[in-house]
Amino acid sequence: MPPFHDTPHTCTGFRILSKERLTPVTNRFVLEAPWVARAAQPGQFVVVRVVEGGERIPVTIADFDAQAGTVTIVVQEVGRTSRLLCALQKGGAVLDVVGPLGEPFRALKGKVVIGIGGGFGAAALYPIVRGLHQAGVMTEAILGARTKEFLILERELRGVCREVLSCTDDGSYGFKGLVTECLTTRLPQLGAREELEVVAVGPMPMMRAVAAVTAKQGIPAQVSLDPIMVDGTGMCGGCRVTVGGEVKFACVDGPMFDAHQVDFAELVRRNKMYKAEEAALNAG
Amino acid sequence: MRDVKPRVQPALQPVPDRLRNFDEMIQGYALEDALEEARRCILCKSARCQGACPLGNRIPQWIAELQQGRFEEAYRIIREISPMPELCSRLCPQERLCEGACALGIKHEPVAIGLLERFVCDQNRARPNGVDPTPATAPMTGSKRVAAIGSGPASLAFAQAMARAGHRVTVFERWPKLGGVLRWIPRFKLPSELLDAHLAMLTRMGVTFYTNTEVSWIESLLTDEDFEGVFIGIGASRPSMPQLPGESLKGICSSTEFLVRTFYSREELPNDWEPIADVIGRRVVVLGGGDSAMDCVRTALRLNAAEVTCAYRRDEANMPGSKKEVRAAKEEGANLQWLTAPVAFHSDDGRSVSQVECLRMELGPPDASGRRSPKPILNSAFRMEADLVVLAFGYEVESVFDNEHFFLMAPPKGTVRANPNTGATALRGVFAGGDCVTGPNLVCTAARAGLTAAQHMLRYFAGEPWDVLTAAPVVGSQA
Structure with a gap:
């Protein structure tokens, strides 16, 4: 039954088919949203509103199944709306799921793609890496978190990667240190630089560091600027960022951008950036 | 005499x-x-x-x-x-x-x-027994399901005309509130109850509205959702950016951001945005000379700004907006600086904007649009003090459909390609009209485009071949 046969879905909202706690502050929701699921592509996001009159928050699509008509989102409790959302249970519903929005991820020409996920950025990374894997690209992943309990989606990523390396700040699991340090040690084992490509999703300081490391090594890299997005539909310009000397909007021109063209110094100066950093610090 | x-x-x-x-x-x-x-x-x-x-x-x-x-x-x-x-x-x-x-x-x-x-x-x-503004609708026999994407003036006019002809219309809006650009017009120009009354009238005519719904796959409306005609009326909502040094400093926002943060409540604002309750004691500089610039100027004055300056690169006679808005802004105490163009934004603390660097301009010969094009005067640079800068350089069409339907969009600004005489696009059954086809224009021209598309969709339903509807030169007005 197509979703638009004369009874507004907004009456009932978008049903939560499952909810799973991934870390003490992170939840995975599978939502019934056939309309969104059918058009979704890796790298895109949705705008979610939990209650009538509530704020709109952009959330990256962590998985989608066009056949089943479902969209998966991973939500970290960082603000009032994400807390409200995380309080919902299976069988409940969110009011709106608007999307898919943003430009889909486009791989460059790398034969080997290393996906880097910081904190709950692993959720946004997963459909991108899976898409590449399905397209026959050799994929690897490096996951980073504060401690073992904040590390997510390792098992899922193993299913679509030939290698998954995990790092924790405290060494409670995997490599002790930052994802960039892990990347630097991994690179010499990967052979020809010209065949490599990096995709990083995570807190802004992590992506900035990945941009610096890959630039130095001459490896193409893309980063997701969804931490700075505001309304998600390109009408406010609140998420503007200079990329390659040109002002772009993260929500509609992105969220993925060439990491080496992004003016991170400018992003740091902007208010939103500090918020993103705080969120990263609070939640690992 | x-x-x-x-x-x-x-x-x-x-x-x-x-x-x-x-x-x-x-x-x-x-x-x-x-x-x-x-x-x-x-x-x-x-x-x-x-x-x-x-x-x-x-x-x-x-x-x-x-x-x-x-x-x-x-x-x-x-x-x-x-x-x-x-x-x-x-x-x-x-x-x-x-x-x-x-x-x-x-x-x-x-x-x-x-x-x-x-x-x-x-x-x-x-009047208690005034004329019901709801037009009579034709009987529903043989009626078809049609969709309108966007809920601005073009789509609303289209929806009304189609409902009047007896068809079942569904309007999709990505925002929580209906009205598109009409929602951002300050209340001192358009009281919001008039817009609400208009929407209520369309509902009485049988038009269905879906808010918070993104349509990113047009064909699927026709192939999977049983719609027999689609109208694209997504407007031009992406604020144009001047691409000047310092543009990303704190305290610089687009006209849309300024108006949304002023007129939306805290709960409705996206992603932890702070509402603007006042700008007391702040020096506001609005850049641009159209109607949205005047909307921002007049809104800032009502929010008790210490001073509101508006800089526009042409002169008063060549301002693109409505004269009554300019007159009202002047009466209300705005400082209008004509022949003044911004070239850079400066900051005292490296984070927030503190000055706008401008050049004085003079008018040269008329350009392609027929208006005299401004040229900078040598050595005329000066700085204006500013605590809040509002960028009102007009709007562009966001090219939302270009992944799937590049042929609907004309470069470089991504306007939807449609036959201006009929609204027909390259995609059979899909019409378009309003700002998304022409670039930013008036509410009445968008309404006309909606009516034109409706009229030709009826002809399409009556059997007029698609190639006849698209026959006139298919151009985006940007071309």
């Missing part, structure tokens, strides 16, 4: 009052004033006003009824042509349209057509 009386001025809120509220500045005509003004119309046969109205509103006809005091009949005539006269009478730049063409205006002041239209509409609303 006949004696011509001066134009009757409407009641206005005095400036000091205006600056303390967001109520309508123009309070409209009282009955006697309206009759007196209507009688200034000479009901000329040529009806230049009607020709100059994008909708072809039969102005002399309803003014003739008004002169006789037949208000209901006047309203009926207006409503036969205009899908939203309550809105257009307030928002049109009449001095460039009907009133600009008024024969009386050649030697005297033109008839106040906009104010008269507003009077007729307000009268009708106020």
Whole structure:
């Protein structure tokens, strides 16, 4: 039954088919949203509103199944709306799921793609890496978190990667240190630089560091600027960022951008950036 | 030579009052004033006003009824042509349209057509047994399901025309509130209850609205959702960015951000945005010279800014917006700097904007648009102090469909390609119109585009071949 046969879905909202706690502050929701699921592509996001009159928050699509008509989102409790959302249970519903929005991820020409996920950025990374894997690209992943309990989606990523390396700040699991340090040690084992490509999703300081490391090594890299997005539909310009000397909007021109063209110094100066950093610090 | 009386001025809120509220500045005509003004119309046969109205509103006809005091009949005539006269009478730049063409205006002041239209509409609303503004709809037999994407003036006009013809219309809007650009017009120009009343009327006509719904796959509406026709009316909502050094400093925002944060409540604002409750003591600089620049200037004045400066690169005569807005902004105390163009933004602390560096300009020969193009004057750079800068450089079309339907969009600004005479796009069954086709234009021209598309969708349903509907040169107006 197509979703638009004369009874507004907004009456009932978008049903939560499952909810799973991934870390003490992170939840995975599978939502019934056939309309969104059918058009979704890796790298895109949705705008979610939990209650009538509530704020709109952009959330990256962590998985989608066009056949089943479902969209998966991973939500970290960082603000009032994400807390409200995380309080919902299976069988409940969110009011709106608007999307898919943003430009889909486009791989460059790398034969080997290393996906880097910081904190709950692993959720946004997963459909991108899976898409590449399905397209026959050799994929690897490096996951980073504060401690073992904040590390997510390792098992899922193993299913679509030939290698998954995990790092924790405290060494409670995997490599002790930052994802960039892990990347630097991994690179010499990967052979020809010209065949490599990096995709990083995570807190802004992590992506900035990945941009610096890959630039130095001459490896193409893309980063997701969804931490700075505001309304998600390109009408406010609140998420503007200079990329390659040109002002772009993260929500509609992105969220993925060439990491080496992004003016991170400018992003740091902007208010939103500090918020993103705080969120990263609070939640690992 | 006949004696011509001066134009009757409407009641206005005095400036000091205006600056303390967001109520309508123009309070409209009282009955006697309206009759007196209507009688200034000479009901000329040529009806230049009607020709100059994008909708072809039969102005002399309803003014003739008004002169006789037949208000209901006047309203009926207006409503036969205009899908939203309550809105257009307030928002049109009449001095460039009907009133600009008024024969009386050649030697005297033109008839106040906009104010008269507003009077007729307000009268009708106020009367307990006024004409129901809901037009009769045709019987639903043989009706088809049609979709409109976006809920701005183009889509609303399209929806009304299709519902009137007996079809079942569904309007999709990505935002929680309906109305598109009409939602961002400050309340002192368009009270929000008028928009709500218009939407309620469309609902009574059987139009279904889905808010918070993104349509990113047009074909699927036709193939999977049983719609037989689609209208794209997504407008031009992406703020143009001037690409100047320092543009990303704190304290610089787009006109949309400024207006949304002022007029939306805290709960409705996206992603932890702070509402703007006032700008007391702050020096606000608005850059740009169109209607949205004036909206921001006048909103900032009402929010008690210490000073509001507006810089525009051409001169007053070449401002693109409505003259009545510029006049009101001046009355309200705005400092308008013409022939002034920003070149960079500077910051004292490296984070927030503190000055706008500008150049003085002079007008050169006319450009492609027919307006004289501004050229910078050598060594004229100066700085304006600013605590808040609002960028109002106009809007572009966001190219949302280009992944799937690159052929619907014309580069470089991503306008939707459609036959301007019919609204037909390259995709069978899909029409488009309004700002997303032409680039930013007026509410009335968008409404006309919606009506044109509806008229041709009906012909398509009646069997007119698609290649006939697309036959005229398919161009985006940017081209």
